């Protein structure tokens with residue numbers, strides 16, 4: 560299985576990605592996690608992206624594309640993967656297209672977790688209390704929602720036109736949503 564999971568910040572992508580990856584025995588690759596690990600370890604990349612992430616904006620396409628291209632070339636991704644939080648811009652869609660073409664691979668489905676803005680903002684505020692993520696401040700949450708609507712939501716049309724988009728209602732318990740994703744993917748065969 561070669562999958563993407565998309566949806567607004569706070570829709571539960573990361574949590575669901577782990578469950579799906581386990582179910583299909585594929586690695587869940589989160590660009591956000593890769594960036595956070597670099598920030599934590601104060602690598603040159605981490606120092607570069609720290610401020611951008613805290614503001615709620617997007618890291619540059621070139622860096623992000625390179626990280627994903629390198630990661631997809633690793634052995635554990637050869638038989639499948641789930642990309643969580645990538646692509647987020649049209650330039651990233653094009654970069655992913657060419658990486659996959661180069662590897663002779665194609666996507667099986669693009670899962671879109673749907674949730675309305677009020678709900679996701681409330682969830683992020685709650686996560687801020689629990690996890691204290693640096694980009695879960697009120698201002699950064701607002702910027703992230705706006706950036707998503709402007710830069711990333713249009714990508715859903717691209718994948719819908721390709722017949723790859725699977726829309727799933729992201730409201731409910733982790734298990735409920737997980738079940739919905741599993742049945743939607745099963746239906747596609």
Ligand code: AMP
Pocket residue numbers: 568590591592594611612613615616617618619623643644645646647651694703
């Ligand atoms: P996430 O954990 O997916 O919500 O990502 C957290 C932050 O990492 C985002 O708000 C961006 O600053 C950065 N980031 C993650 N993935 C990407 C991407 N594909 N393109 C640009 N920036 C990204």
